[in-house]
Amino acid sequence: MGRVGHQTYVFERQIGIRTTGVVVGQKEAEGPLAKYFDRLHDDMRMGQKTWEKAERTLLKEAMDLAMRKAQLEKEDIPLYIGGDLMDQITTTNFAASSLGSMYLGIYSACGTTVEGLALSAMMMESGAVDRVMTGAVSHTYAAEKLYRFPNEYGVQKPPYAQRTVTGAGVALLEPGTGPRVEAATFGRVVDSGLKDPFDMGSAEAPAAVATIVAHLQDLGRSLDDYGLILTGDLARVGLTFAKQLLEGQGVTPTERVEDCGVMIYREDQGAFAGGSGAGCSAVVMYGWAVNQMRQGRYRRVLLCGTGALHSPTSVKQGDSIPGICHAVSLVMDGDR
Amino acid sequence: MGRVGHQTYVFERQIGIRTTGVVVGQKEAEGPLAKYFDRLHDDMRMGQKTWEKAERTLLKEAMDLAMRKAQLEKEDIPLYIGGDLMDQITTTNFAASSLGSMYLGIYSACGTTVEGLALSAMMMESGAVDRVMTGAVSHTYAAEKLYRFPNEYGVQKPPYAQRTVTGAGVALLEPGTGPRVEAATFGRVVDSGLKDPFDMGSAEAPAAVATIVAHLQDLGRSLDDYGLILTGDLARVGLTFAKQLLEGQGVTPTERVEDCGVMIYREDQGAFAGGSGAGCSAVVMYGWAVNQMRQGRYRRVLLCGTGALHSPTSVKQGDSIPGICHAVSLVMDGDR
Incomplete structure (x- = not known):
């Protein structure tokens, strides 16, 4: 293709x-x-x-x-x-x-x-x-x-x-096959002007939505074509925001959108709104999601790697926090 | 190929x-x-x-x-x-x-x-x-x-x-053609155990040599096949070291090996052993080298991007400074 x-x-x-x-x-x-x-x-x-x-x-x-x-x-x-x-x-x-x-x-x-x-x-x-x-x-x-x-x-x-x-x-x-990398959607930087470095999920959510929408449009697909859309580390605040943005664009059903940062800790673990960090998506995507595909729970999963592109210096100098999201679609072929 | x-x-x-x-x-x-x-x-x-x-x-x-x-x-x-x-x-x-x-x-x-x-x-x-x-x-x-x-x-x-x-x-x-990207050689990290963050050229030189040698071996070429081998920012100390290492491996003539960090400043400009930084290779390779190829001075140039992979924190914690070098061969086709 x-x-x-x-x-x-x-x-x-x-x-x-x-x-x-x-x-x-x-x-x-x-x-x-x-x-x-x-x-x-x-x-x-x-x-x-x-x-x-x-x-x-x-x-x-x-x-x-x-x-x-x-x-x-x-x-x-x-x-x-x-x-x-x-x-x-x-x-x-x-x-x-x-x-x-x-x-x-x-x-x-x-x-x-x-x-x-x-x-x-x-x-x-x-x-x-x-x-x-x-x-x-x-x-x-x-x-x-x-x-x-x-x-x-x-x-x-x-x-x-x-x-x-x-x-x-x-x-x-x-x-080889399973799960195999079917497609990649490369993200653009999306800067919504947010400046609170504690609220990275909200800074990343618009980028996640932009990439998910671009992926679906490019391939002529809907969320129904995926068993799971898994964002990296929006956590509870960012995931709620991302779902609102998706629904605002008519992209549903957003129940299929889950987030590594929400999944990795229980709410009573004292991890605030959830997990973040480069390791968050890495361990949930490669630990849990790949396993679930191999177990047959999902045939196609869209991995959405969300990132907040600030630094301590940029925040101290008053810059906004730009977000980015790259997406990879994984698929299990056949009925394995 | x-x-x-x-x-x-x-x-x-x-x-x-x-x-x-x-x-x-x-x-x-x-x-x-x-x-x-x-x-x-x-x-x-x-x-x-x-x-x-x-x-x-x-x-x-x-x-x-x-x-x-x-x-x-x-x-x-x-x-x-x-x-x-x-x-x-x-x-x-x-x-x-x-x-x-x-x-x-x-x-x-x-x-x-x-x-x-x-x-x-x-x-x-x-x-x-x-x-x-x-x-x-x-x-x-x-x-x-x-x-x-x-x-x-x-x-x-x-x-x-x-x-x-x-x-x-x-x-x-x-x-398009000119100059065009002919080949790329992806480098490995080479850690010689050097720890002086002021002497980045020496930390990078072994990586530069490893990648140049790998490039020549992979393609069955010698330095004679290049009008210029241009390293990124070894500066005077690192370039001298790199040439010694190359000659020790029988890779000559090393007069063809030049360095962006040596070229960018005159010795009397007070820039110590020469230039460094991500911008050093960027401005000399894309400013000077591409121009020289277009002018017909060089038909084939090997760009060697040398990097010292430390951080202020790693140096303070006593780590060595690993080096890396990626190389790209540019070529002007025909007699344009």
Whole structure:
């Protein structure tokens, strides 16, 4: 098929998710999706001296798990595409250094998971590589320290804030079926002028809606064509807003739209409006959603990687928080 | 051709650099390459209140120039791929927001220019888009403030340090000839254990050499097949080191290896060992090198985007500085 419409590419090759590796921290391990994650940490330092190094451990473990499940070694991985929330995406830089593969660093904040999945599939589509590993990671204490305040300060947050997920999710792509990458819709930056860095879901929601609508228009589809539309980290405030925006554009039924940030914690876990972070979409999409497709619950799922493209500096200088969303449609072929 | 060897992809489509847009600051405007840059600023604030916003102005102006030369409007640009040195690549996020195109954020530090060029060509190869704009930017005062100390402190630097280039360089790719993207070699992270953040050239040199050697081996070529091998920002210390490493591997003649960081300033300009930064390769490659190819001076040029993958935090935590290098071979077909 190739390019369809303005923003969508339909893959001609069969590009499947062969294995995934998903590692999470304590609060995620206590949440409703724990059984879908491969490794649960109760030590938030993961045996490291700093939060930043703990985050690297998460990503390296997720890489190892994805390789081990496929009975592959580091030398068998030609390319890693990924990123994270740390300044200069150092978590991924160092994990890619340990891996030893070719490496393309990317950044779209919490939408990095899906940008990586889309670009990985593009690299396989052209035949540049026959196998790619891609993923994203975040650590709540590393993110708090960088974006807000060190956790030890005990600064209070508003109830509409989100908790950065501690976790890494990685997918190993190979020629194959299930679930396979059917199409990718590349997002535009959408800036609604919102400026509250605690309310990232609302800053991301218009971008999520723009990309979902573009995806459906490009392919001539409706939400009914998907068993699930899974946004990355709108959390409860942003998801409600996104559904209102979709319904305002006549795009229904929005019950099919769910959000990783809403799903990953129970409401009584004290995670405010829900999860956020590059690791949020990574662990829920590669842990839970891929599993649900393999179990036959969903035949086609639209993964929507939402990102808030601010920095602590841009917020302090009074800038708005632009949002972006890249989408990838996964499909299970046949009646497997 | 498709994939050749382990790390290289040879493009089947004709993907050419149609126009470029290059904007620089004061010291670059006083340097030996000034006449190859489209716009020279003498106000380091570019009319903005902060260095970070000045950096955005540089990038937006470079985008505008590349579009204007091609008589295109923002609406004609389907996709921008790029990044910068700021935390969370906010410069590029905001410029991409103004542009309004689809946007893929990337990061490989000072190697971002060439990662962007390679990925842009991959997106065109598969037919996902028929036109891409790609580029990179840095601003010396924004970078000093973020990576080292605010310039106003007057902290002294060792003579082997480098000066971050103030400048943005953008290329507009379309189906066409000159110069066209012939091949891309995707780099691996190379960590030599160096830890001095002032000596980025030495941290990058082994990565540059690894990618140059991989490129030549994959294609069965020698340095003689290139009129010029242009590294991004090794500067004088790193370039000398890289040439020693190449000669140690029997890869000669290394007179053909030049470096954007060495070329952009005269030795008497007080820029230490030379230029660095994502803008360094962007302005020299898209300003000077593309011009020299069009003038017929070089038929084939290997652009080597070198990056040091550290952050201020990783350096303070005692980590080494891993390097990476992505390479793109440009060629002028025929005797145009």
